[in-house]
Amino acid sequence: xxxxxxxxxxxxxxxxxxxxxxxxxxxxxxxxxxxxxxxxxxxxxxxxxxxxxxxxxxxxxxxxxxxxxxxxxxxxxxxxxxxxxxxxxxxxxxxxxxxxxxxxxxxxxxxxxxxxxxxxxxxxxxxxxxxxxxxxxxxxxxxxxxxxxxxxxxxxxxxxxxxxxxxxxxxxxxxxxxxxxxxxxxxxxxxxxxxxxxxxxxxxxxxxxxxxxx
Numbered sequence: 488x489x490x491x492x493x494x495x496x497x498x499x500x501x502x503x504x505x506x507x508x509x510x511x512x513x514x515x516x517x518x519x520x521x522x523x524x525x526x527x528x529x530x531x532x533x534x535x536x537x538x539x540x541x542x543x544x545x546x547x548x549x550x551x552x553x554x555x556x557x558x559x560x561x562x563x564x565x566x567x568x569x570x571x572x573x574x575x576x577x578x579x580x581x582x583x584x585x586x587x588x589x590x591x592x593x594x595x596x597x598x599x600x601x602x603x604x605x606x607x608x609x610x611x612x613x614x615x616x617x618x619x620x621x622x623x624x625x626x627x628x629x630x631x632x633x634x635x636x637x638x639x640x641x642x643x644x645x646x647x648x649x650x651x652x653x654x655x656x657x658x659x660x661x662x663x664x665x666x667x668x669x670x671x672x673x674x675x676x677x678x679x680x681x682x683x684x685x686x687x688x689x690x691x692x693x694x695x696x697x698x699x700x701x
Contacts, residue, residue, distance in 0.1 A: 528655060528700065529575060529612050534565045535663070537696030541587045545597045546687040548673055554597070556690065558587035564663075564696060568608065568617075575617050577608040587690050597686060602627025602669060604647045615655040622648040625669045631686055643688065645671035653698065664695045 542557040562583025569576050581604055588598030603626055610619025625647040630640040651665025670689040 528658065529568055529570045529617060531701055532565070532567050533661075533698045533700045534563070535696050535698035536563050537561075537581065537583070537663070537694045539692055539694035541585065541599075541669075541690045541692035543587065543690030544687075545589055548687060554589040556587050556589045556597070556599075558585055558599075560585035560587070560692060560694070562603075564698070566608070570612055573611045573613060575608070575610050575612045575619060577619075578606070579608055579621065580605045587692075597629065597631050597688075599627060599629045599643075599688065599690060602643070604667065604669070606647060616652065617654075618650070618652045620648075620650050621665070621667075622646070625671065627669075627671065629671075629688060643671040645669065645688075659700050661698045661700065662696070663698055664693075667692050667694070 538559070538561045540557070540559045542555065544553060544555055546553045560583040562581055564579060564581040566579035567577055582601070583603070584601050585599055588596060604623055606621045606623030608619045608621045610617055623646070625643075625645045627643045627645075628640065629643055647667050647669045649665055649667035651663060653661045653663045655661045668689070668691045673687045
């Protein structure tokens with residue numbers, strides 16, 4: 488208290504107020520720069536390698552023959568993404584060699600030897616992580632080798648859909664994982680013994696890969 492019982496009032500000053508303002512502006516700039524970096528980092532072309540496995544079922548239409556399949560795959564992928572934060576859109580194409588097949592006890596065999604897809608992507612990106620859904624066309628090659636009949640090969644067309652995620656581990660590299668369901672319908676395999684045998688062909692594949700961004 489001052490003289491005469493009057494309360495003394497003291498104004499509190501912040502001598503470093505200018506520094507606080509500069510710190511705040513620096514934080515805002517860093518955040519904005521980080522968002523721009525993340526957007527630019529997801530934008531553009533990429534390519535990579537992938538590996539995984541798949542399983543499904545085969546059904547010879549009209550004969551009652553069904554079988555569970557399984558096997559591995561190895562291939563490559565290319566794509567392009569465009570980001571309007573946080574929405575990510577893109578297109579992706581892949582091709583892989585595979586041995587997703589069935590060997591029956593009676594020597595009947597069906598194998599998906601190779602396949603590829605061309606798909607659209609739509610999802611969201613949050614910092615280093617992007618998640619997306621995907622759908623598009625599928626193409627491939629398979630053979631059907633019934634017991635006692637010649638091996639018959641067929642070119643396949645169908646569709647694929649699924650979901651996946653990518654995570655950036657550096658400015659030019661990311662890792663990915665996805666799950667795709669690939670359905671080739673009921674392609675026909677002509678055999679002198681069986682006539683036109685139609686085999687329903689569908690598989691679900693799980694894949695992981697490493698991507699390089701350009």
